Amino acid sequence: MTDTTLSLALVLYALAGFAGVAAFRRARAWRAGQPARVDWVAGLRALPRRYLVDVHHVVGRDPFTARMHALTAGGLLAGSLLVLLSPLPGLGGSRLFWGVVALLFAAMLAGGAMVRRRRVPVTPPRLSRGRFAFLPLLLIGYAAGALLVALDGASGGWLWPLGWLGLWLAAAAGLGLVNQIERGPMRHVVAGALHLAAHPRPGRFEGRRETALAPLDLDAPRLGTETPADFAWNRLLGFDACIQCGRCEVACPAFAAGQPLNPKKLIQDLVATLEPGGSNAAYAGSPYPHARPVAGRGGPDQPIIGREAMIHPDTLWSCTTCRACVEECPMMIEHVDAIVSLRRHQTLELGAVPEKAAPALAELRYADDAQGRPLAARTDFAAGTPLPLIAARGEAEILLWLGEGAYDMRHGRSLRALLKLLHLAKVDVAVLGPEERDCGDLARRLGDEATFQRLARENVATLARYRFARILTADPHALHVLRNEYPAFGGHYEVVHHTAFLDELVAAGRLAPGALALAGVTYHDPCYLGRYNGEVDAPRRLLDRLGLDRVEMARHGRRSMCCGGGGGAPLSDVEGETRIPDLRMEQAKATGAGIVAVACPQCTAMLEGVTGDRPEVRDIAELVLMAVEAAPARPTRQPEPVA
Amino acid sequence: MKITVLLSAGRHPVSARPCPPAVELQALRLASGLAADITGLHAGPSADGVADALGHGLSTLNLLTIKGDSDPLVSLAATLKATTPDLILAGRQAQGGEDSGLLPYALARELGLPILADVVRIDAGGEGLLAVEQVLPRGARRRVVLRLPALLTVHPAAPAPLPFTFAAARRGKITQLQGVDSQPPSAAPEERPYRKRPKLIAKSAAGASAADRLKAATEAAAGGGRLLVNPAPAEAAREIITHLREIGVLRR
Ligand code: SF4
C-alpha cells in the first residue's frame, strides 16, 4: 500500500465514523414518533431488491437521472467500500485493486458531473437550491480526490504528489458530504435505505395494491395527527428520506392549478417540524403557489396545521388524494396517508372542515347521502328500464352498486347505457335500491373516519344478507372502497368495474359491438381505477374492440393526471389560478381527439363542467352502447378468451 | 353570562332518523360566541339525536327524562325557574313532527320573560344588555337592544352551525335528571268547517299579457302596501284596517 492509499483508508474510516454519529443523531428525531410494527428481518433482507427493482423502476422513468444516480451512488458506495476494505492483506498492495477503485470513482465523477449538468444553465424549478446546489461540488470533489489517490495506488506510488492533493480534496469534500447527512441532501441515503426496510406499506414491494387507507381506532385518546409525534416513527423516517427531486411537484394537479399545495414542500415542512424550534426558512425549492401566510414554526410536540403553525389548512384541503405524488416518488413516500391523517385530526378533533364540506358530512351522518337525498331516489335515473331489487329475490349473479353518481342527471345517462347493455347481454343483475348507502369514500377522504366506519359497517351488514357472485360498479371510488377498504370491516367482495365487465362480455361474444366511425378518442384514466387499482388495460382494450381510433394523452395510465374531483376537493374548493379539469381538458384537446372517454362519475362531472370549445365527454358504457346499436344485426360470434 | 339552549328531539326531514334540528345548532353557535360554557336542556324520553349537539359546541347536556307523551313545558319551566339562566335560546320551530313552534312563547309566559323571535345575531351590549339582530319578513333586519334575562328564538338565516366534531361529542357530558311527567300538551284538535281563505295574490285583468300577470303576482308578493316609519298608533291602525279591507280580509 502506498502512503496516500493508506491515508485515504484512514480518512474514510474517520468519515464513516462521523457518518454513523450523524445518522444516529438524526435517528433521535424519528424516535419522537409512535411505535410501529416493523418486520426488520424481512425488510432488511428485501432491501436490495426494493432498491434495485422498485426504486429504480420509478427512477428509470427519467433515463438521465437514472444513469446519473446509478453512477454516483454506485461509484460512491462501491468505491468507498473497497477503500475501507483495502487494509485487508492482499488487497491494498495490488495495483489492479486500485485500478478497479479508480474506475469506480471515475464513474462517480461522471455521475457527479451529471448532477451538476442538471443545473446548467439554470436550475429547473422542480429542483431545490440552497444546500442542494452545493451537493454536485462535494460529489465531484470527493470523486476526483479519491480517483487521484486510487490512480496513485494503481501506479505504485509514482503519482504521489497528485495522490496527496487528492487525499486532501477527498477528505474535505467527504466531510462536506457527511455534514449533509444530518441536514442536507445526503440524509436521503441513510433515511432512504432505512425507509425501504421499514416501509409502512411493505406490500407495495410485493406487487400488492397497497392503496387502502388504514382504519383509525375511534376510541384512541387523540384522533388523527396533530403533531409530528403523532405519526408512526417510520412515517417520520419516510419524510426524512425525501431527496427534494420535485417529481411529485411536477405531477401534482393542485400545484399545476395554482392551488396552495406542493407535495414536495409539504414533506419538507413536515421534516422541518421534526426538530424542536424547527422553521421552514431553510427550504429552497418551489413554494406553495399563492402560499397563504403561516408562522412557519413547529416542533415534535407542536401542532402542524394552522396559521400559527407550519402548514396552512388550505394546503391540506387542496389535495385531491390522486396519489400522483406517491406514484412518482422515488423514495416511496406516502404523501396521501400523511395528508389524510392530518385531515382526520382537523375533522374529528377540531371540527375544522372546509365550509362546504360540513353540510355534506352532516347529511352523510343523518341521511347516508352527501346531499341528503332520499336513498330510494337513487334508482330514479332508470326511468322505466327494469331494475330488479335484490331484496325481492335474495340473490343475483351481479349486484350493481350505483353510487352517488346515480343521482346525477348526466351520469344517469351513462348508467342507463350500462343497464341497457347488461340487459342485451342477459346478465342477471340486481341493485340494492333504497338499501344502498353512500360507500363512505367522501367522508373518509375528508377525514371523517367515524362516518366512514359507520357507513362501511352498515353496508357490509346489508350486503351480508344477500347472495351474489360479484359487485359491478361504474364508480371507481366505490370500487376502491368496496374492494380494498371494506375488508378491514369484514366485507370481502369480488368487485369489478364496468369497463372490465363490458370487456368480458364483448370478449365472450355476449355483446356484439359494430365498428364506430367517430373522431379520435382519448381515454382519461380515473385515479381510483388506474393508480389505486392498476386497471389501465381493460378500458383501452374495450375501446379498441369498438374500432375506435385511440390516441393517448402525454399523461396516461398509472401516470395519468387527476380530473380534480377526488378527495372532496370540489367541496373544499380551495382557490387557485385555474381549475384542474380545465388543465386536463387542455391535455385531451391537444391530442386532437374529438371524444374524451371517461369511466367515472366524478371525471364525467368535472370534465363536463369545462366550458368552451372542447372534445365531447362520453362514458365508455355510452360508447359501447353506440357501437352495439350501430352493429348491423346480431351476428353470433365465437367467444374468445378473456385477456 | 349563563346561557341555556333548548334542544328538541328532531328528525332528519328525508331519512327520518334522529338528528338535531339545524336551527338549534345555529342557536348553539350564536351562544358559543357569547360564552364558553353553554348548557343544553332537553326534556324527553331519551337523548337520541339530541346528544349530537355536544359535537357542535355544547359542553353539557341536561336531560330531563319524561314519558314520551308528556308536555315538556312543565319540566323545562321548573328547571329554568331553578337555574335562572341569563339567556335562553331556542330554535324557531322544532323538527320532530307535529311541532307548532309555540313552546318558546308558552315558556316565556310561564317564566315571565320577554321573548324576541327570529334572531340572527347576538352581541354582548354592556352590563346586562344584549344587542340583537332580528329577521323581519322579506329580508328586512331590525336591531334591538334588550335587557337580560330574556328568551330568544333563532332564525334559519343565522350563521351555519359549527361543524360536527366527533371527539367533542365523545367528550361531552350528559346529566340525567328526573323531569315532571304531565298531561300531553293538547287533547283532540279542534275541528271547524272549511272556510275559503282570501287570496293574497292580486288578480290582473283576464286576458292581460303574461308579463302583466307576473307583475301583478310578484307585486302582491312584494307586499304592495306602504311602509310607515314610527307612525302614531291610531294612524297605524287606520292604515292596517284600510289594507285589510283592500285585500278582502275585512268585509266591512
Ligand atoms: S417527496 Fe418524493 S417525489 Fe417529492 S421531492 Fe421528495 S423524494 Fe421527490
Ligand code: SF4
Ligand atoms: S395526492 Fe395528488 S393532489 Fe394530493 S398532493 Fe399528491 S399529487 Fe397533489
